[in-house]
Amino acid sequence: MKIDSQDIIRTAQQLRDKQNDQLSVRPWNRQRHFHVPTWLVAIPAAAIIGFALGLWTQARVNDDTPLTALTDTVYIKVPVPQPKEDSVAQSVINEPSPTVSQASATPKHTTKPAVRQSAVSTRPQPVAGRSFADDHIRYDLLVRN
């Protein structure tokens, strides 16, 4: 086949197209840097810095103050029990009991029953149905326990 200039040009262009098709071309935007608007960075950054600064200054204040200033002093009124006669125990002692009446009936026993009597009289006996004392404590329950 006879080759002229047009054949050479046509073949050269075919070679060009073949070569160009095989190329991988990078997109333009891969080369460019992505620009974030300045305000979009500045505003959150200022907020974060302000918050951190606030926390830091607050921490400094707390460090400087003495420990006593950070705690509240609470005064508690402690009730002091008044030394007074135990009316319940007294009433138990004064209560006439069957043993005491029997002892008074038999005058033969002089010494030993007296000891028993005193033991009986000192031991608190459970008394049910008594009202609250002035300090609102049920002493009868205390005695039982």
Place this chain on the structure above:
Amino acid sequence: MLIPLRLSAQTDEQLMQRAARGSDRAFEELYNRHARRLQGFFVRRLGDDGDLAADFMHDTFLRLYAAREKYHEGSNFRAWLYTIAYNLCKNHLRNQLTVVHEDREVSDDSDIEVELDEAILHDALCDVLKRLPEPHAMLFSLHYEEELTIPQIAQITNVPEGTVKSRLHKTMNIIKKELKQYENR
């Protein structure tokens, strides 16, 4: 009422004007149109180095982007683009110490007859173009492969149009002579 044209429907020069006024989308459209072809030009001119060609192509567009505001209305976009590309190539070849044969003596015989099979012509021309000396290779590439006109090439290479024409004629004769060697293979 003026309706703005879609970017793809605009000419290169219209897009370049928009890019000069600050439209990045217009510039991106120009890139999408010309990047592949320009990268191919660099591949052929820089000796099949794909990565280097890609870098040069990007460099060309980055220079164009940097100078976009200097674009004058009415100037040809492709001529401007290939002027940047040509200068990059020239500087690279100069740094590579490539020997440029200026106006090699070629007989002005325009009746060189070559007979080759089409299948052989492909491979033979591929070899011949790779071995083609400068500035003939550059002129062949700009005129026949990149399809730039002779006035545009004259503007790009800063050579008179007549010189471009005669060099192109010589280039074709060199190719034909080289191809003739493949006749009896």
